[in-house]
Amino acid sequence: MDxxxxxxxxxxxxxxxxxxxxxxAYSVLYCLYIVTxxxxxxxxxxxxxxxxxxxxxxxxFLLFVACMFFVSLVILFGYHCWLVSRNKTTLEAFCTPVxxxxxxxxxxxxxxxxxxxxxxGDNKKFWLIPVGSxxxxxxxxxxxxxxxxxxxxxxxxxxxxxxxxxNR
Numbered sequence: 001m002d003x004x005x006x007x008x009x010x011x012x013x014x015x016x017x018x019x020x021x022x023x024x025a026y027s028v029l030y031c032l033y034i035v036t037x038x039x040x041x042x043x044x045x046x047x048x049x050x051x052x053x054x055x056x057x058x059x060x061f062l063l064f065v066a067c068m069f070f071v072s073l074v075i076l077f078g079y080h081c082w083l084v085s086r087n088k089t090t091l092e093a094f095c096t097p098v099x100x101x102x103x104x105x106x107x108x109x110x111x112x113x114x115x116x117x118x119x120x121g122d123n124k125k126f127w128l129i130p131v132g133s134x135x136x137x138x139x140x141x142x143x144x145x146x147x148x149x150x151x152x153x154x155x156x157x158x159x160x161x162x163x164x165x166x167n168r
Contacts, residue, residue: 002089012090018119019130021084024077031070038063087115099143109144118142 002012012020041059087108096103121133
């Protein structure tokens, strides 16, 4: 589980994270579409060219709501795009995962392209359509290999040397 999302009233995790990101992206595009189509009516309202009082309220309300949702969704979508680029979950962004070698904040970071493929799959033609294409089983995930010199358990070890006493 990554987090519980009140927008979709469901827990977001391995099996539906791609769909959650698509939901955010399509919602941002839809809000942008509403703002751009209603904006011409807002200009007419501002100039006093709209005849009905009722339509004035609807235009103002629709533009205001679409703008507010657009701003909040862009921020949320941008944050999750940043998480995908780092191959992190929302929980991992707040609390560093701990491995056998100790805490490692970039333990699952495989590089930008491979991080995206972990969520959207290897086949790019399925990235924008809502079909399951994420690799793996949701229980084990590829990890970044840690160099021994960066491993905190091995970093203070002395290199092995041949002892003269062992040769006798």
